[in-house]
Amino acid sequence: MTTSSPELPVILERLDRLERQNRWLNRAGLAVLVLVGSVLLVGFAAQLPAKPGAVTETLEAQRFVLKNARGEVRAGLALLDDEPYLLLYDTKGNPRAKLDVNTDGTDGPNLTLYDPQGKPRAGLAVLAGVPGLSLFDTKGKPRAELTVRADDPMLVLYDPQGKPRAHLTLLADGPGLALIDANGKPRIGLGLEEDKPSFGLTDDKGNPAAMLYVSTAGPSLEFSDPAGKKRATLKVDADGPDLELYDPTAKVIWRAP
Numbered sequence: 041m042t043t044s045s046p047e048l049p050v051i052l053e054r055l056d057r058l059e060r061q062n063r064w065l066n067r068a069g070l071a072v073l074v075l076v077g078s079v080l081l082v083g084f085a086a087q088l089p090a091k092p093g094a095v096t097e098t099l100e101a102q103r104f105v106l107k108n109a110r111g112e113v114r115a116g117l118a119l120l121d122d123e124p125y126l127l128l129y130d131t132k133g134n135p136r137a138k139l140d141v142n143t144d145g146t147d148g149p150n151l152t153l154y155d156p157q158g159k160p161r162a163g164l165a166v167l168a169g170v171p172g173l174s175l176f177d178t179k180g181k182p183r184a185e186l187t188v189r190a191d192d193p194m195l196v197l198y199d200p201q202g203k204p205r206a207h208l209t210l211l212a213d214g215p216g217l218a219l220i221d222a223n224g225k226p227r228i229g230l231g232l233e234e235d236k237p238s239f240g241l242t243d244d245k246g247n248p249a250a251m252l253y254v255s256t257a258g259p260s261l262e263f264s265d266p267a268g269k270k271r272a273t274l275k276v277d278a279d280g281p282d283l284e285l286y287d288p289t290a291k292v293i294w295r296a297p
Contacts, residue, residue: 123141193210
């Protein structure tokens with residue numbers, strides 16, 4: 041195996057620069073281009089033992105490289121811009137796993153796993169105190185993320201363009217599912233709040249258009265105008281069915297029975 045490719049700091053710098061553009065806290069996803077090859081071991085700050093049998097208690101350096109018996113690089117450890125990195129390589133010299141600790145304000149550990157083509161496929165991190173798992177497609181675009189914020193878990197699913205299209209959350213008062221269109225507008229919502237189910241539809245501007253829910257009194261269906269104002273309600277309670285129509289000021293203008 042030749043050593044014609046960049047050294048460990050160069051690989052790390054390019055990996056890190058591309059990942060920082062799209063970490064899930066900034067939410068555009070990772071898009072990493074990995075350079076293939078080996079690295080050179082340089083920068084030792086400590087001396088090896090001078091006599092056989094002597095023991096060095098502390099070995100200091102800024103970069104380390106581990107090679108197999110054939111001289112192929114399989115692992116690298118480096119400190120770049122005060123951030124520690126660990127890179128693991130496959131038998132072809134391609135980086136397949138990277139572990140680092142950020143010092144950019146998020147200050148947390150980050151583990152990224154790559155496919156044989158150098159695309160990130162999975163990421164596990166704790167950034168700014170928020171743990172998260174990210175999964176990527178064959179193009180390196182984010183397709184799924186699982187995070188826990190303020191003790192509330194959230195699952196986000198992305199389309200091939202990296203836009204969020206579905207949110208599944210679990211809050212203290214119940215779970216909720218939101219489906220989002222290509223323009224980022226929530227269009228469908230399904231929730232269960234305090235054991236009361238609800239289903240909502242919105243227009244292309246994100247304004248509520250229809251809402252179906254079940255309370256302790258019974259089921260109710262509401263329709264709203266383009267301004268989001270309630271204009272009709274159909275419900276069934278202990279007294280039977282009831283239909284009400286409203287004007288733009290929410291005043292009842294017709295009722296049956």
